[in-house]
Amino acid sequence: LAKTTQPISMDSYEGQEVNITCSHNNIATNDYITWYQQFPSQGPRFIIQGYKTKVTNEVASLFIPADRKSSTLSLPRVSLSDTAVYYCLVVPTGRSNDYKLSFGAGTTVTVRA
Amino acid sequence: DSGVTQTPKHLITATGQRVTLRCSPRSGDLSVYWYQQSLDQGLQFLIQYYNGEERAKGNILERFSAQQFPDLHSELNLSSLELGDSALYFCASSAGPSSSGNTIYFGEGSWLTVV
Numbered sequence: 001l002a003k004t005t006q007p008i009s010m011d012s013y014e015g016q017e018v019n020i021t022c023s024h025n026n027i028a029t030n031d032y033i034t035w036y037q038q039f040p041s042q043g044p045r046f047i048i049q050g051y052k053t054k055v056t057n058e059v060a061s062l063f064i065p066a067d068r069k070s071s072t073l074s075l076p077r078v079s080l081s082d083t084a085v086y087y088c089l090v091v092p093t094g095r096s097n098d099y100k101l102s103f104g105a106g107t108t109v110t111v112r113a
Numbered sequence: 114d115s116g117v118t119q120t121p122k123h124l125i126t127a128t129g130q131r132v133t134l135r136c137s138p139r140s141g142d143l144s145v146y147w148y149q150q151s152l153d154q155g156l157q158f159l160i161q162y163y164n165g166e167e168r169a170k171g172n173i174l175e176r177f178s179a180q181q182f183p184d185l186h187s188e189l190n191l192s193s194l195e196l197g198d199s200a201l202y203f204c205a206s207s208a209g210p211s212s213s214g215n216t217i218y219f220g221e222g223s224w225l226t227v228v
Contacts, residue, residue: 038156041201041222041224042219042221042222043115043117043203043205043219043220043221043222044156044203044219045115045219046216046217046218049216087156100158100161100169100171101146101158101217102158102171103155103156104155105155106155
């Protein structure tokens with residue numbers, strides 16, 4: 001299974017764009033990159049998933065270069081309520097194996113006024 | 114609201130006791146997952162059930178057990194509780210048999226404090 005590496009923490013200010021880069025050098029052909037967000041004392045929440053190039057939804061954008069060895073989650077114009085832990089996961093698809101969705105330490109993003 | 118319901122939200126119990134945490138998955142989801150999150154261990158996968166059968170097992174202690182019932186709700190039983198079992202226990206669900214390729218939805222968690 002591909003291991004991911006992401007920064008432990010990031011600080012930002014309201015209105016700024018926050019970019020979190022995740023490294024996954026051993027990503028396999030059938031793997032997707034998935035990001036979850038977790039607020040204090042709440043369960044993680046799926047925010048975005050992508051395979052290559054760029055994916056955008058109402059919450060974030062996900063940029064994946066051609067070699068797919070890294071990905072960047074972009075949070076536009078953050079607010080105080082975006083303060084959370086963000087987890088990068090590499091999830092295999094296309095086979096119904098007993099994959100155990102494991103979360104690393106994540107990146108703690110703190111947004112200040 | 115993820116649609117995953119967990120009870121109780123908070124629970125305080127003494128060492129050596131036994132507790133049961135309950136989870137109702139999202140409507141239509143057949144898979145249920147249990148996770149433990151403590152301050153020093155992060156989010157740890159415990160066990161997964163799919164349509165009543167155990168599907169995957171993680172770092173679940175022998176003192177812990179789980180099951181999924183015919184109506185698809187699940188229970189996590191924690192026995193001989195120790196102080197170190199104090200944590201936030203999450204239940205999650207997904208439509209398919211595996212977390213691969215399926216978005217999983219987490220409940221709000223059950224806070225367990227062992228005193």
